[in-house]
Amino acid sequence: MATVVQSLCLGLLVGALTLACSHSVVNRPETPTDGCELIDHEGGKTEICGQPQTIVAIGPNGLELLLALDVQPIGYADYYALPFTDFDQPQSQIPYLGERLTGPLKKVGTWDSPSIEAIVQLKPDLIVGSALANQAQYSLLSQAAPTLLLAYGVEDEWQTQLRQLAKVLGRSEKAEQVIADHTQRVAATRKQLRPYVQNYPQVLVLASEQVEQAIALENSDSRCGGLLEDLGFELLAPDQIGTAGPGRNNISLELLPQLKSDWIFLLAWSTDFSNVETEIEQQQIAAVQKQWRENGIAQSLPASKTNQVYFHSAYVCRALPGPIGTELILEQLQADLLPPVNPTQ
Structure with a gap:
């Protein structure tokens, strides 16, 4: 901007x-x-x-x-x-x-x-x-x-x-408490997700507002890409782009089938706030989610076929790089990747 x-x-x-x-x-x-x-x-x-x-x-x-x-x-x-x-x-x-x-x-x-x-x-x-x-x-x-x-x-x-x-x-004492809680939360989530990491280690982290016009590939220097690596996942990228360097690079939709990812973490956003009554997460992802489901290349990907494409607002990853954003991302990953807890067990 x-x-x-x-x-x-x-x-x-x-x-x-x-x-x-x-x-x-x-x-x-x-x-x-x-x-x-x-x-x-x-x-x-x-x-x-x-x-x-x-x-x-x-x-x-x-x-x-x-x-x-x-x-x-x-x-x-x-x-x-x-x-x-x-x-x-x-x-x-x-x-x-x-x-x-x-x-x-x-x-x-x-x-x-x-x-x-x-x-x-x-x-x-x-x-x-x-x-x-x-x-x-x-x-x-x-x-x-x-x-x-x-x-x-x-x-x-x-x-x-x-x-x-x-x-x-x-508030220095409070800051140290926040940092310690963050470290403990990341470690606990890493342990919880270990079985999923072992079975589905390779992930694509994508971001888009218009799927057919532009898709960004997030790598280890981005907030969510780096966090997923910290949790044990392997980020995928074409050889000519790599997973290091700038936090994100544009990628052609046609290149995605070459990357055999186990699952996809897709960050979506929208600048259309005409319907302010809509819950923010849904407002941010609705259009991209629809575009993805209607795109032939996107639907040909193994992750789409196994329903392992997870849509979330790019706002959390890009606008909240600190402890609260991290907590929200970890909660999203747990909800996406872990089996639901049966309260009767």
Whole structure:
């Protein structure tokens, strides 16, 4: 997605920021003032004074880490342009993370186009943003409040970021508990899935919005691909692409029959939110699921014939690379691959 700053309002916003903010962190000191700390992050160095209480999260990966630390923000910008004026009922409005929110949030634009004006009105004392999407707005955001930009934390990077946020928020003990729980959860799932891994070791991890137009092959550098490898599965890819390098590569639909996968993990997404009453998981996968079932090449694959193609929202794998996203993925895999538990046994 292209980063957008609304140029028509830029001059007005700069003026508003100058008047509305009691502090400015654009000209950052080399050493912190008394009672403050300089925090290194992807955007540079930011001075944090005291323990932030009112926080704006730009992007689901930042919100995920805050919620993992039991911190409730006051404003939020999602990855998608969700069709809500504000998140007054976040439990049903914000994908996957909403059920962990205890109160309403102010909507402050989107991940790659946050509303500086809306953020200023909230008077936050910390903004958690994305290095991938918010570098262009960093100067303006920093005038609204001290701003930390986080990298997209695949593998163990999210743990570093969680510890960094926890230090700022006075929740270091909670961060260590979250990391320990994550490690234990992955190990337990690896053990549970071992029989399935032994019988069906080879997996294709695919992602698509339009099956016949474009399919991406996710590899070990992607969030879900790396997690499946950690669980013992072997990721498949054509020789000319391989399973290392960038997290995903486009692949021709016609190449899939060459890859004799035991099963397929298919990540789907949709930017059509015209029916906001639909449950988010089903809304995200419905179109791709239909396209797959109507495509002759897709249906010729062994995994399709044995009903071992599992559809899930790409949002979880791509937007939530931390502990909550991992927990959701592991729950999905257990539901997909393990035999149902008979409560009478």
